[in-house]
Amino acid sequence: MEPKFPERVPLAFLPTPVERLDRLSKHLGGPEIWIKRDDQTGLAMGGNKTRKLEFLGADALAQGADHLVTTGAPQSNHARQTAAAAARLGLGCSLVLRGQKPAAVTGNFLLDQLLGAHVYWSESHECNEAIGRVMADLRAIGRRPYLIPLGGSNVIGATGYVLAMRELLEQMAAEHLNFDFIVFASSSGGTQAGIVLGARAFGYRGGVLGISVDHPAEALKTQVAALATATATHLGLDALALAEAVVVNDDYLGEGYARVGENEREAIKLMAQLEGILLDPVYTGRAFGGLIDLIRWGAFTRGQRVLFWHTGGTAALPAFADRLL
Ligand SMILES: Cc1ncc(COP(=O)(O)O)c(C=O)c1O
Structure with a gap:
């Protein structure tokens, strides 16, 4: 039976586009890279x-x-x-x-x-x-x-990403597409909790990897697992063994939160100059830099498809101008 979701007020342009990044994929020479554009949710420059x-x-x-x-x-x-x-x-x-x-x-x-x-x-x-x-x-x-x-990371906010996962699965079905991994920036945990729960609830079988922006992996995993479980209870969904589906990488914390380094600079410039898409210096630049590094280390194989979920943040770019060029 289809679960009943709470009411929402329409604020976002949905569904957000899913695009293949051909030039970036070719440049990195690893898996096929795709992007989901939640930087285009529309509300005053958008974002997750x-x-x-x-x-x-x-x-x-x-x-x-x-x-x-x-x-x-x-x-x-x-x-x-x-x-x-x-x-x-x-x-x-x-x-x-x-x-x-x-x-x-x-x-x-x-x-x-x-x-x-x-x-x-x-x-x-x-x-x-x-x-x-x-x-x-x-x-x-x-x-x-x-x-x-x-x-916005409580059970009510995380519900937005449970349904975002349903949206993505509908797009995948319509295009006969499958993703082996979904990768994104994770911080207060609501996005990841929603994605992990939505993946379970709507039958996504690939991997879900949150790249931590500011917390040690164990702490963030505990937080995401607790929020995913509480959100499942809130929505009347199955919460069994959700914690095992929470995977966090904290290798890219760099000098700390909002400290821009070479990882973020390279990721932002590659995405901008090969695909004309802007990332942000704090979240998506850090997470995409992590994905680039993982690809270079051979964490994904050539035939695989990886979706980078762009969670927004580009409105912050001017505040970091002196550290970006
Ligand atoms: C652009 C961007 N990406 C990712 C995140 C992380 O999302 P969450 O806090 O749900 O983990 C945030 C949070 O502020 C954000 O602003």
Whole structure:
């Protein structure tokens, strides 16, 4: 029986395209590389969070909320897409960004403000208190705030990627295509939890590999497995042995989160100059750099097909200009 999914508010252009990257595949001389363009979900420069926000936004409206509150890094793509979703749904938006307020108003930080969000700054270790204060202040003036966790990664947000996996399988069936591996950037775990659960629920038989952007593999695996299991329970899907399907590679953490190195620079330039597609410096550049390295090490064979799931983030590019060229 087809499971019943919660309501969503339409925010994304779906389905996102799936394309074959001929010039890049030829250049690397390994498997056939394909890409799924979730950088083209459409909401204020798109990205993976738009799929999550379709369900989080619907839940906020169902609860009678009039304001979205969330948190992220100074160049958070999630924060920018949340600001855009709030604007689209006629809700207010407050963002608690972690770290130092940057001197330059650029990238996502610029877009957050153009989209009408109120931006607050907090040191990482005080962030929860800062979020608590923003929520309390909003309630004190009669607003009804709805809190979205870091990365939109709870069972409601992850549902967006369960259905994204169904979308991909429908595209594969229509084109008589099969992918041996799906590879993407993983950080707060919601994308991977949804993909792993959707793969199980809708019968994808290939491998799913999350390339960690900022967490050690064991910690991220535990987080993704717990979220996939909780999401299965939330949706009434089979949660048995989901943890075994969670595969994370943490070989590409480099100098740390949002520190751009040669791995990211090479990946961004190769994708841009061979295919005319932009990656981002923090997530997809790092993950695609990891995929290039794995191909060079012979982790995939020539006859295989690998899908790189582009999760967006290109709005951050200008903020990293000095480290990209
Ligand atoms: C562009 C981009 N790719 C990938 C991710 C990782 O997604 P998740 O947090 O669901 O693991 C993020 C999260 O912020 C992102 O902005």
